[in-house]
Amino acid sequence: MKKLILLTGFLTIMIHAFAGKPQNNSTPDSTDLTGLWTLVTVENINPDGSKTLPYGISPKGLLVFDKSGNYAIQILKASRPKVEAGDKNKATPEENAALVKGNNSHFGTYKINKDEKTITFYVENAFYPNWEGTVQERFYTLSNNELKYIVRNTTNGGDITAVVIWKKMI
Numbered sequence: 001m002k003k004l005i006l007l008t009g010f011l012t013i014m015i016h017a018f019a020g021k022p023q024n025n026s027t028p029d030s031t032d033l034t035g036l037w038t039l040v041t042v043e044n045i046n047p048d049g050s051k052t053l054p055y056g057i058s059p060k061g062l063l064v065f066d067k068s069g070n071y072a073i074q075i076l077k078a079s080r081p082k083v084e085a086g087d088k089n090k091a092t093p094e095e096n097a098a099l100v101k102g103n104n105s106h107f108g109t110y111k112i113n114k115d116e117k118t119i120t121f122y123v124e125n126a127f128y129p130n131w132e133g134t135v136q137e138r139f140y141t142l143s144n145n146e147l148k149y150i151v152r153n154t155t156n157g158g159d160i161t162a163v164v165i166w167k168k169m170i
Contacts, residue, residue, distance in 0.1 A: 077102030
């Protein structure tokens, strides 16, 4: 039931985000990717080869690709502290830091290049404002309803690379 409520809320937000927006003139060749995906893992690989899980062992997330070329991504750390005051505007600096580090979301339009195995995200709005208006390319693999892509310019900056894995829901 909790998953259904989360899914319904996310889809409602995405419908409002895309409503009245001009459609991407070229429909991407995305038949394999179109649909709803649930997050499996996000793993950061540091320059020295060490690995970290920035959103924890069991992160939560949804990825939507529609047939018109729109996408939306929401990634959350599974375990985030509640705001003690019960009001996000009264969160402590430590609570705010935990909330920021535990969230990554953005939406916009996308294109698929099956020959080069790339997804290109045209980021319109993002939780991390440095990504707004950027174009980001991800190399991907698709196997057994599992989408895996590489992020070379993560929100962590520097030379950190992320491997993100999604499982197709519908």
